[in-house]
Structure formats: structure tokens, C-alpha cells
Amino acid sequence: MKREVTKAIFPVAGLGTRFLPxxxxxxxxxxxxxxxxxxxxxxxxxxxxxxxxxIFVTSRGKSALEDYFDHAPELETSLRRKGKTDLLDAxxxxxxxxxxxxxxxxxKALGLGHAVWCARRLIADEPFAVILPDDVIAAEKPCLQQxxxxxxxxxxxxxxxxxxxxxxxxxxxxxxxxxxxxxxVSVKGMVEKPDAADAPSNLAVIGRYILTPKVLQxxxxxxxxxxxxVQLTDAIHQELHQDRxxxxxxxxxxxxxxxSKAGFLQAxxxxxxxRPDLRDEFGQYxxxxxxxxxxxQ
Ligand code: UTP
Numbered sequence: 001m002k003r004e005v006t007k008a009i010f011p012v013a014g015l016g017t018r019f020l021p022x023x024x025x026x027x028x029x030x031x032x033x034x035x036x037x038x039x040x041x042x043x044x045x046x047x048x049x050x051x052x053x054x055i056f057v058t059s060r061g062k063s064a065l066e067d068y069f070d071h072a073p074e075l076e077t078s079l080r081r082k083g084k085t086d087l088l089d090a091x092x093x094x095x096x097x098x099x100x101x102x103x104x105x106x107x108k109a110l111g112l113g114h115a116v117w118c119a120r121r122l123i124a125d126e127p128f129a130v131i132l133p134d135d136v137i138a139a140e141k142p143c144l145q146q147x148x149x150x151x152x153x154x155x156x157x158x159x160x161x162x163x164x165x166x167x168x169x170x171x172x173x174x175x176x177x178x179x180x181x182x183x184x185v186s187v188k189g190m191v192e193k194p195d196a197a198d199a200p201s202n203l204a205v206i207g208r209y210i211l212t213p214k215v216l217q218x219x220x221x222x223x224x225x226x227x228x229x230v231q232l233t234d235a236i237h238q239e240l241h242q243d244r245x246x247x248x249x250x251x252x253x254x255x256x257x258x259x260s261k262a263g264f265l266q267a268x269x270x271x272x273x274x275r276p277d278l279r280d281e282f283g284q285y286x287x288x289x290x291x292x293x294x295x296x297q
Contacts, residue, residue: 003155005148005210007122008051008129010042011115013059013106018260027062028259029133033271034278038258039065040094042133049144051129054101055122057115066103069096111229116211117219125213127151130232132207132259136267138274139253143208147249150184151210156245157236160208161185162255166196172204173233175248187246190237203248205233206255214239 016023022031029039046054058065072091079088106118116130129144137143143160151158161175176189177200191200209232218235239246256270257263272282 003127003152005049005127005129005151006051007053007055007126008046008049008131008144009055009057009116009119009123010039010046010131010133011057011106011112012039012062012065012133013057013109013115013118014112015109016259019264025061027065030064030068031258031264033136033258033264033267034275035090037068038133038136039068041136042131044093045137045142045144046129046131048142049129049148051144052100053122054096055119056101056103057106057118058103059106059109068094069101071095111231113219113230113232113235114223116232116235117216117223117230120216120220123213123216127155127210127212130207130209130211134257134259135207136256136258137206137208137251137253138256138270139251141252143251143253143255146251146253147208147210150247150249154184154245154247155212156247157212157215157239158210158247158249159187159236160206160251161203161248162206162250163202164204166199166202169194169196169199169202169204172206173231174199174201175203175205176200177203177248183250185248185250187248188240190233190240190246192231192233203250205248206251208251209236211236212239212244214242214244 012027012029016028019028030037043054056065076088076091102122104118106115131144147158147160164172170193173190173192174194175185175187176191177185178188179186185203189200215235218238219230222234223230236246256267258267272278
């Protein structure tokens with residue numbers, strides 16, 4: 001059976017406290033790697049995977065995100081008049097077809113699970129993807145596209161998974177593996193942010209998911225029984241209690257945690273060096289910096 005995934009949720013309602021004071025007025029997802037905001041990388045990845053409907057879960061202070069996807073007629077006219085076709089092409093990628101994009105408010109930052117739940121009426125009864133724009137993944141074939149292809153054979157729920165050292169496990173949701181098939185694992189449990197000694201494996205969940213609408217029902221149940229943050233991993237875990245399949249997918253690519261300062265800087269260096277127009281000058285600068293630093297030590 002062909003399982004089409006055409007809707008994606010982008011939860012962007014978090015407070016982004018690790019980037020304060022910048023995120024006091026600039027949404028984290030608008031911060032740029034080289035010359036594209038994080039959200040553009042996420043949208044491009046979704047488009048490559050065949051996503052047609054883009055659902056943003058936003059919050060107060062995120063209007064820059066909504067403006068980013070609008071047409072900019074004066075700017076476009078000015079660039080056209082000056083014959084700047086390359087810049088016009090770059091702008092073209094930011095335009096969204098009317099009706100393809102929807103914004104839902106999360107009125108309180110009650111966690112990732114709650115943010116996804118806020119989009120429930122727009123998902124209705126279809127499988128859907130979730131993309132966290134602050135996890136940026138550099139890959140020959142975009143990560144979500146790899147997952148959508150694998151999902152054609154599995155159905156169920158699928159989470160992107162990545163090997164992490166044991167001491168880092170406490171920063172992630174970690175998979176308890178039932179069966180390791182190589183690229184794919186089937187899962188018998190998930191533990192949110194375990195101590196290193198309690199981590200059931202070294203496979204951590206990264207911010208790409210393909211989920212069944214049943215997960216929204218689970219979120220509904222969890223939400224009404226909890227006063228605090230609603231975890232998405234708990235709702236996926238509940239699928240296992242009901243004997244439905246959950247898979248981890250070891251994607252091919254390099255993931256950058258752009259929700260943290262160190263990860264954002266690493267991504268800036270990696271994406272800067274991957275750009276033909278910057279590589280030589282930027283690479284030379286980095287080499288000089290390294291030489292200076294080792295001389296100083
Ligand atoms: P993070 O855990 O990175 O939280 O959220 P954050 O608020 O964005 O950043 P810090 O930790 O304060 O620096 C992971 C993803 O879940 C979304 C965020 O926008 C981000 O894409 N999220 C988180 C929500 O949409 N709503 C929430 O209530 C929490």
C-alpha cells in the first residue's frame with residue numbers, strides 16, 4: 001500500500017532561551033546559516049520529501065516568520081529592474097503558494113507534544129511529518145525524503161535516529177531497540193533524557209518524525225492527565241502499548257544542533273565551507289585562525 005505523507009508540522013513556538021538576548025525579538029528559526037534562515041533549510045527538506053501542506057505552530061513574537069514567506073513585491077520589482085536574476089531566484093524559494101501554509105498559535109509553551117497537538121484539526125486522519133527546524137541535517141538525499149521512502153515499506157511511526165556517546169544520552173530521547181535491521185530498527189521503548197547509566201541504547205531521537213494520526217489522540221489523553229510539559233516521545237511510546245509499530249531510522253547525513261550555540265557555530269563553519277563562493281576565503285581565514293591559536297598555546 002502506498003502511504004502518502006503530504007503534511008508537515010513545524011513546531012516553532014519554543015522560547016529559544018539558549019539564544020537570549022537575540023531571541024527576545026528574533027525568532028530562533030529566522031537566525032541565518034550563511035544567508036538562509038534555519039526555517040528555509042527545513043522547508044526545502046520538506047519540499048524534497050513531497051510535502052505540500054506546511055503547518056507552523058507559532059507563538060507571540062514570531063511574526064518575522066510569517067513575513068518571511070510572503071511575497072515582497074517592491075524588492076522583486078527592484079531586483080528585476082537591475083537584472084539581478086540570481087537574487088530573484090533565491091527569493092523565489094521563499095514564496096509559498098497561497099493556501100499551502102497555515103499558522104496555528106500555541107498560547108503557552110507547554111512542550112513539543114503540546115505544540116504538535118495544537119495542529120490536530122489540520123492533520124485530521126492522515127500520516128504527517130514533524131520537522132524541528134533547529135535540527136539542521138546536511139545530507140546528499142534530504143533526511144525526510146530518506147524517511148518517507150523507507151516509510152512506504154513500514155507504515156507505523158518513524159523517528160530519525162542517530163548514534164550518540166553515552167554521556168550525551170541525557171540530552172535526548174533514547175530508543176530501546178527490539179530488532180536491529182541496520183538502517184532501520186524496530187523499537188520496544190523510548191526513554192526521554194535518561195541518565196547515561198540507564199540509557200537503553202546509544203540511538204537518540206533527532207527532530208524528524210513521521211507519525212500516524214493516532215499519536216494526536218494519544219497526545220489528547222496525555223494532555224488532559226498532565227499539568228506540565230507534554231512530551232511528544234510519550235505519545236509515540238503509547239503506540240507501543242497498543243501493539244502498533246514504531247521504527248527508528250538511521251539517516252545518512254550530518255546533523256547540527258542549531259538550538260545550541262556550539263552546534264550553530266559548527267553548522268555555520270560547515271555550511272560556509274560547503275559554499276563554492278566562500279570556500280577559499282573562509283577556509284583560508286580558518287586556517288590562519290588555527291595557526292594563530294596553536295602558536296599562542
Ligand atoms: P527546544 O527544546 O529547543 O526549546 O524545542 P526552545 O524553547 O526552542 O529553546 P530553548 O531550549 O529555550 O533554548 C524544540 C522544538 O520544539 C519547539 C521549539 O520551537 C523547537 O522547534 N517547541 C518547544 C514548541 O513549539 N513549543 C514548546 O512549547 C516547546
